[in-house]
Amino acid sequence: MKRKISLRINGKPYTDEVEPRLLLIHYLREVAGLTGPHIGCETSICGACTVMLQGRAVKSCTMFAVQADGREIVTIEGLAANGALDPVQQAFWNEHGLQCGFCTPGMIMATKQLLQDNPSPTDLEIRHGLEGNLCRCTGYQHIVNAVKAAAGKAGA
Amino acid sequence: MATTISKPETLFGKRIRRQEDPRLITGTAVYLDDIKMPGMHHACIVRSPHAAAKIRAIDTAAAAGRPGVVAVFTAKDTGHLGAVPCAASLPGLRVPRHDLLARDRVYYVGHPVAVVVATDRYLARDAAEMVEVDYEPLPAVADPEKALAEGAPAVHPEWPGNVAFTFHQEGGNIEQAFSEAEVVVKQRITSQRLIPTALETRGVVADWRPGENSVTLFSSTQIPHLMRTLVAGILGMPENRLRVVTPEVGGGFGSKLNVYAEEALMAFISMRIQKPVKWVESRRENFTCTIHGRGHVDYFELAARRDGVMLGLKLKLIQDLGAYHQLLTPAIPTLSVLMMPGLYKFQNVSADIVGVFTNCVPTDAYRGAGRPEATHGIERMVDILAAELAMDPVEIRLKNFVGNDEFPYTTPTGLSYDSGNYAAPLRKALEQVDYPALRREQAQAREEGRLMGIGVSTYGEICAIGPSPSMPAGGWESATVKIEPTGKVTVLTGASPHGQGEETTFAQVVADELGVPMDDVLVVHGDTSVVQYGIGTFGSRGTAVGGAALFYALQDLKAKVKKFGAMLLDAPAVILSGGSCVDERTGKSVSFAEVAAAAYHAKRLPPATEPGLVSTHFWEPPNFTFPFGAHVVVSEVDRETGDIRIRRYVAVDDCGKIINPLLVDGQVHGGVAQGLGQALWEQAVYDENGQLITGELTDYALPKAHLMPWIESSHTETPSPVNPLGVKGVGEAGTIGCSPAVVNSVVDALSPLGVRHLDMPLTPEKIWKAIQGGQA
Numbered sequence A: 001m002k003r004k005i006s007l008r009i010n011g012k013p014y015t016d017e018v019e020p021r022l023l024l025i026h027y028l029r030e031v032a033g034l035t036g037p038h039i040g041c042e043t044s045i046c047g048a049c050t051v052m053l054q055g056r057a058v059k060s061c062t063m064f065a066v067q068a069d070g071r072e073i074v075t076i077e078g079l080a081a082n083g084a085l086d087p088v089q090q091a092f093w094n095e096h097g098l099q100c101g102f103c104t105p106g107m108i109m110a111t112k113q114l115l116q117d118n119p120s121p122t123d124l125e126i127r128h129g130l131e132g133n134l135c136r137c138t139g140y141q142h143i144v145n146a147v148k149a150a151a152g153k154a155g156a
Numbered sequence B: 001m002a003t004t005i006s007k008p009e010t011l012f013g014k015r016i017r018r019q020e021d022p023r024l025i026t027g028t029a030v031y032l033d034d035i036k037m038p039g040m041h042h043a044c045i046v047r048s049p050h051a052a053a054k055i056r057a058i059d060t061a062a063a064a065g066r067p068g069v070v071a072v073f074t075a076k077d078t079g080h081l082g083a084v085p086c087a088a089s090l091p092g093l094r095v096p097r098h099d100l101l102a103r104d105r106v107y108y109v110g111h112p113v114a115v116v117v118a119t120d121r122y123l124a125r126d127a128a129e130m131v132e133v134d135y136e137p138l139p140a141v142a143d144p145e146k147a148l149a150e151g152a153p154a155v156h157p158e159w160p161g162n163v164a165f166t167f168h169q170e171g172g173n174i175e176q177a178f179s180e181a182e183v184v185v186k187q188r189i190t191s192q193r194l195i196p197t198a199l200e201t202r203g204v205v206a207d208w209r210p211g212e213n214s215v216t217l218f219s220s221t222q223i224p225h226l227m228r229t230l231v232a233g234i235l236g237m238p239e240n241r242l243r244v245v246t247p248e249v250g251g252g253f254g255s256k257l258n259v260y261a262e263e264a265l266m267a268f269i270s271m272r273i274q275k276p277v278k279w280v281e282s283r284r285e286n287f288t289c290t291i292h293g294r295g296h297v298d299y300f301e302l303a304a305r306r307d308g309v310m311l312g313l314k315l316k317l318i319q320d321l322g323a324y325h326q327l328l329t330p331a332i333p334t335l336s337v338l339m340m341p342g343l344y345k346f347q348n349v350s351a352d353i354v355g356v357f358t359n360c361v362p363t364d365a366y367r368g369a370g371r372p373e374a375t376h377g378i379e380r381m382v383d384i385l386a387a388e389l390a391m392d393p394v395e396i397r398l399k400n401f402v403g404n405d406e407f408p409y410t411t412p413t414g415l416s417y418d419s420g421n422y423a424a425p426l427r428k429a430l431e432q433v434d435y436p437a438l439r440r441e442q443a444q445a446r447e448e449g450r451l452m453g454i455g456v457s458t459y460g461e462i463c464a465i466g467p468s469p470s471m472p473a474g475g476w477e478s479a480t481v482k483i484e485p486t487g488k489v490t491v492l493t494g495a496s497p498h499g500q501g502e503e504t505t506f507a508q509v510v511a512d513e514l515g516v517p518m519d520d521v522l523v524v525h526g527d528t529s530v531v532q533y534g535i536g537t538f539g540s541r542g543t544a545v546g547g548a549a550l551f552y553a554l555q556d557l558k559a560k561v562k563k564f565g566a567m568l569l570d571a572p573a574v575i576l577s578g579g580s581c582v583d584e585r586t587g588k589s590v591s592f593a594e595v596a597a598a599a600y601h602a603k604r605l606p607p608a609t610e611p612g613l614v615s616t617h618f619w620e621p622p623n624f625t626f627p628f629g630a631h632v633v634v635s636e637v638d639r640e641t642g643d644i645r646i647r648r649y650v651a652v653d654d655c656g657k658i659i660n661p662l663l664v665d666g667q668v669h670g671g672v673a674q675g676l677g678q679a680l681w682e683q684a685v686y687d688e689n690g691q692l693i694t695g696e697l698t699d700y701a702l703p704k705a706h707l708m709p710w711i712e713s714s715h716t717e718t719p720s721p722v723n724p725l726g727v728k729g730v731g732e733a734g735t736i737g738c739s740p741a742v743v744n745s746v747v748d749a750l751s752p753l754g755v756r757h758l759d760m761p762l763t764p765e766k767i768w769k770a771i772q773g774g775q776a
């Protein structure tokens, strides 16, 4: 039995009929066509699927699409408004905070959350703030640099 | 025509942010699972839950009747196809036939048995649950030493004893070395099985195009061209009718340096159902069915004089191969043997490898591939010897290094080390940490009962893999450079980067050589219909071999550009400067774009010159390169909990000339993270019955941000004479240098308690027990 959901993603309205068991990440990727958020595990460990739901970072493999009915979502695709990169995106680029890029969309969304909660985090706070997001390529060091750089921007 | 001559700044050696990043940070890059095609179907693979079992029967009727299901395939359908290939060859190697789908027996948990194809991913998964396989479970063996024991279950019934091969190599006179030795130290050292865990799992999309009689295969791979050749072979189809495309690849680390059953299976299925089909590996499949790394049990014996001069090294190496050979499985431990002398100049070695079948997923190349195991072994043995002789581990290393005047240096394992200054990175690292002060602090700490350790590793590695004679299917690399009619430059590289950043470093090289802006350069890779044949990206070869091919292609092209420039300027000769051809006599110049247009419009041609500006070079390296370095780890162990705190991590790596220090640092950091993972946390654990206990990310301890120490990375630069760029390769250095430095540091911390050796991973439980038990 499909159910109808209506939500806003990156400021645009979406209405679709979905199966109740459809995971939000699959809805975003397969139905809404937003393939920026990635799937690294489907078991809520890796964080590659992180998006903003009502302004909070969530792992979109941990919830069903129907639970997002009536909500507001921002994915990585929604960050660069009018082609201008978000300061966090800019910082990841400048600081070489990515290699293969697979974790990056989730990492950037988790960073948005981190800086919202704590605009000038220490190294340790950054590392703990990103505990839920795995990166196999970078060893996290340039990611920490990127978050610091982005914090500097936001705080300035 | 402009007349100003500006000397361009060279980009070689600059920290330049990457060309590839804009698509990656905006979520617009296309990875395998992002590919969507009209009519695309989804495959789900039914896999064995048993490590060893006979298949009595497979009933697919219920699955085939499920909604959305279009087909279910078993070995009955695919039995006529070729087998999963092993490219490595060794004398007497036993090669079990590795069918795409199990016929009548399964050999490891995760062994593919059937494939269900449906219109939707969820429906395919639902139906896969309905495939009924009647198994008769058999005894399994998951530990290589147990597999060698008398009466162990035979993984392959035709080969009781489970030995796939034995291999002996020696150099010098090992008997004499041991008879002259004043001291011999022995140790069993393991390098546990690891799961590579690229964050993107594997995946394949196959698209059969009947009108063209061809298949396009999208695969998340490190080796598109080799895959084309090998998959065409499995399918029995002409190679030029198969096109392999690598989309954005979300990490590989060797796990995608392979040809797996799924590539041929999806191509076969697409041809059968006449529709595109997609398969994306789940994380559990990635853990149970994609290759693992390491899997060594090594028995070392090191002979030395009492003054610390090392004389010879013996190694008995037991390699856990798993149930089958994947592409390079049996070759990996032979790399360990090649590197067993490390950076030291003793000339007597002897090694015996036993390759052992187990009921586990195959091992194969994982970041470092054989060299981390070798380095871990020799670097642990040097420390054990130092402890035995009560010598400083630094002093003993300096005493035994190959000297700066000895290059090229021939090792007893038959390698020729290209260039080096082995003491330089060690001295630099020690200065950075103020080694004497640290030792004084340690003495003080010990008096207070604190467990503080200082560990050193001085590693060497084989990179730029490698000269073709050492490889099963070519070790060269290719590059094509095209100057387009508007003067923009397109590079087609046979390397297949997947995070390393060659779209940027290659553009730097092009910009320097041709004098064009980096933004005018596009680097294309990973499409066998677009790019000339190439070998791929692995073994720290992308820049060291692929970059050299690019360099030579550019030289040919520059010569041709100058001919056209001279023609246009009516000059006997011109120089290339600032993106223009310049007549040095008059200062007159023509721009790159003008030259390019002239070459394509071809109204006039220089003598004996063809139109167009394209050059292709296949570069065969004359040797490997041999990077080296020193890692120093300062650690503190908590007596109560066994927790290890890394106080400092200093890495001084010499990877030859550095094109982009920002990217090199990234490679070192990532490499060290994977080395630390092995040293402290990661381990693939199979139980007695061959069940993978660490089968999900929940159970396999990957390094996380808050667990990583700050890595203080710096370099010495000893150019390689092997290639014109002087680069050596850096993709694996961090991993190779790391684990012995960490373990040496922790063993040093625990040495007052009589601890002499600890095997990885150094979990708090293991450390706590060692503290409780004194001697481990």
Ligand code: FES
Binding pocket: A038, A039, A040, A041, A042, A043, A044, A045, A046, A047, A048, A049, A050, A059, A060, A061, A062
């Ligand atoms: S895919 Fe959602 S946490 Fe990994």
Ligand code: FES
Binding pocket: A097, A098, A099, A100, A101, A102, A103, A104, A134, A135, A136, A137, A138, B199, B250, B251, B499
């Ligand atoms: S950049 Fe590859 S996983 Fe983070």
